Amino acid sequence: MSTAIPWRVATVVGTRDETPTARTLVLDVPGWPGHLAGQHLDVRLTADDGYSTQRSYSVASAGVPLELMVQRVEDGEVSPYLTGSLEPGDRFELRGPVGRWFVWRPRDTAPVLLVAGGSGVVPLRAVLQARRTAGSTVPVHLVCSVRSPADAVYADELAEPGEGVDVAWVHTRSAPPDDPRPAGRIARADLDVPGFSPADEPLCLVCGPTGFVETVADHLVALGHPAAAIRTERFGPTG
Amino acid sequence: MPIISKGFRGRPGGRDPELPPGQYRTTDFPVLSTGPSPHVDPDRWSLTLVTEAGETSTWDRQALLALPQERPTVDIHCVTKWSKFGTSWRGVSLDTLLDGVSTAASFVKVASYGGYTTNLPLEDLRGGRAWVVHEFDGRPLTPEHGGPVRLLVPHLYFWKSAKWVRELQLLTQDEPGFWETNGYHDYGDPWREQRYQGD
Structure with missing residues (x-):
C-alpha cells in the first residue's frame, strides 16, 4: 500500500x-x-x-x-x-x-498537437514551458479556440512561443479584422496541419469544455489519428 | 490540523449531509474521458461475461432489453469533486446478469470499447447496487455519457461505472484497471474519500 x-x-x-x-x-x-x-x-x-x-x-x-x-x-x-x-x-x-495520463514528458520525441478550448489552454501552457525548460526540440502546434481576442489568456507569451512552436488562434464569435480566418467554431481544417498529420504520429492533447473536446476528438479520429494517440481532459469552470 | 482559509465561508448547500467529503453538488452533467468517445452502433454492441473457468455468456441489445428492466434513481460522485443527485437510469441489474453464473471469483475486470478498463470486487456488483444501463433521463444513453450501454455502480466513484462496457471478466485475483494503474485508488469509496492510491 x-x-x-x-x-x-x-x-x-x-x-x-x-x-x-x-x-x-x-x-x-x-x-x-x-x-x-x-x-x-x-x-x-x-x-x-x-x-x-x-x-x-x-x-x-x-x-x-x-x-x-x-x-x-x-x-x-x-x-x-x-x-x-x-x-x-x-x-x-x-x-x-x-493524473499520469494527460501528460507530456520531456523525453517524448513525437511531435505534439495541442488543442485548447478557452481556459483549457492552462495545462497546455505547462507543456510549452516544460518543453522549453528541457531544451526539447520536438515540433509543437497549438490551436487555441476562444470566443474573441479579449477572451485569450496568455496572449502575450503565446505571441512569442519560441522556435519550433506554432500557435494558431480560432475565434468562434469575433475575429480580429486582419485575421484571414473568419469567426466560427473549430473545424476539421483547423486541425489538418502539415507536420502533424497521422503519418507524423503526433501526440494529440485536447483540453477544454466537454462539447469542444468531443468535437475536436471526433475530428482527429476522422482525420486518421489513432484513438490511442488522442488524450483528452475536460476543463471547464468549476464553482 | 487543517488551516483556516481566511474569509472563506462556503455555501450553506455545501454542508449537505448527502454530500461525501470534499464533494460539491452540480446540476450539470460533466463528462470525463481519456480520449475520443467510441461511437458504438447499438445494433452491433454486445456484453460478454467471462468466468474464471472461461465460460462465457453474451448479451446483445435485444437480449439485454428482454431481461427485467429496472429504473434506478441514484446520486453519483465523480472523483474530480462533483456530485449529481437523483440521476435516473434504465437498465438491468447485475444480480440478473450474474444469476445462475457459477463462479468462485472475488474480483471483476471491466473492459470497454475503446480500451478503457476498471476493476471492482465482485461483491460490489451484487445486492442491487450495480446495473448495466442504456437510458439516462428517459433517453437513450449518448456516446459521451457511455452509450449505448454503460456500467452504473453509484456507491463507488464514477470512474468505476465504465462507459461503453463490453466485457466483464471474473477473476480470482484483483487486476488494477486504467485509472487504478495511473495513481487512483483501487476501491474508490466516496464516503471514505478513497480518491488516490494510499487514501
Whole structure:
C-alpha cells in the first residue's frame, strides 16, 4: 500500500489578472514533489467553522513556483474566493500532483498537437514551458479556440512561443479584422496541419469544455489519428 | 490540523449531509474521458461475461432489453469533486446478469470499447447496487455519457461505472484497471474519500 498524497500548505506569493474573469495565483508550496506538464492538483478550503470543500485545478506552470489559473463562476463557492479576496500572504491547502495520463514528458520525441478550448489552454501552457525548460526540440502546434481576442489568456507569451512552436488562434464569435480566418467554431481544417498529420504520429492533447473536446476528438479520429494517440481532459469552470 | 482559509465561508448547500467529503453538488452533467468517445452502433454492441473457468455468456441489445428492466434513481460522485443527485437510469441489474453464473471469483475486470478498463470486487456488483444501463433521463444513453450501454455502480466513484462496457471478466485475483494503474485508488469509496492510491 502506498502512502497517501499529503496535504500541503500553499502561500499566495502573487496574483495576475488574465481576463476580467480569470486570475492566475502564484504559489509557494514547501515540499512540493514536482509534477509533469498536464497534471492537476486538488485545492481544499476550510471555513472557520470547520466546513471544507475541494476543487481540482490543472497546474499552469512546468515547475515552481506553481501557477494556477482560476476562472470565476459568479454563483460559485470556491472560484469567487480564489479570484476575489485572496491576496499575497494568504494560505490554503493543496495536494498533488495527480493524473499520469494527460501528460507530456520531456523525453517524448513525437511531435505534439495541442488543442485548447478557452481556459483549457492552462495545462497546455505547462507543456510549452516544460518543453522549453528541457531544451526539447520536438515540433509543437497549438490551436487555441476562444470566443474573441479579449477572451485569450496568455496572449502575450503565446505571441512569442519560441522556435519550433506554432500557435494558431480560432475565434468562434469575433475575429480580429486582419485575421484571414473568419469567426466560427473549430473545424476539421483547423486541425489538418502539415507536420502533424497521422503519418507524423503526433501526440494529440485536447483540453477544454466537454462539447469542444468531443468535437475536436471526433475530428482527429476522422482525420486518421489513432484513438490511442488522442488524450483528452475536460476543463471547464468549476464553482 | 487543517488551516483556516481566511474569509472563506462556503455555501450553506455545501454542508449537505448527502454530500461525501470534499464533494460539491452540480446540476450539470460533466463528462470525463481519456480520449475520443467510441461511437458504438447499438445494433452491433454486445456484453460478454467471462468466468474464471472461461465460460462465457453474451448479451446483445435485444437480449439485454428482454431481461427485467429496472429504473434506478441514484446520486453519483465523480472523483474530480462533483456530485449529481437523483440521476435516473434504465437498465438491468447485475444480480440478473450474474444469476445462475457459477463462479468462485472475488474480483471483476471491466473492459470497454475503446480500451478503457476498471476493476471492482465482485461483491460490489451484487445486492442491487450495480446495473448495466442504456437510458439516462428517459433517453437513450449518448456516446459521451457511455452509450449505448454503460456500467452504473453509484456507491463507488464514477470512474468505476465504465462507459461503453463490453466485457466483464471474473477473476480470482484483483487486476488494477486504467485509472487504478495511473495513481487512483483501487476501491474508490466516496464516503471514505478513497480518491488516490494510499487514501
